[in-house]
Amino acid sequence: MSTPFLIIIGLLAIALVVVLGMGIIGLARNGGNNPRRSNKLMQLRVAIQFAIILMLLLAALAAGK
Numbered sequence: 001m002s003t004p005f006l007i008i009i010g011l012l013a014i015a016l017v018v019v020l021g022m023g024i025i026g027l028a029r030n031g032g033n034n035p036r037r038s039n040k041l042m043q044l045r046v047a048i049q050f051a052i053i054l055m056l057l058l059a060a061l062a063a064g065k
Helices: 003-030 035-064
Strands: none
Touching: 003 035
16 A cells, blocks of 8 residues: 555544544533534544545555556
8 A cells, every 4th residue: 555545544544533532522521412513523424434445445446556
């Protein structure tokens, strides 16, 4: 796997951990009283996970050439 793919995947993984942490902290503080914010964070988390999977697939395709 080339270096640019590793850097992008690493940054996305850090972003994923941050968003997940924000969701957990928000639930712990408010007890889930803000469903709109929780939903937005979940959507963002899913989007980041999709981007990570896409980057892994692109890296695998690039390595196969």
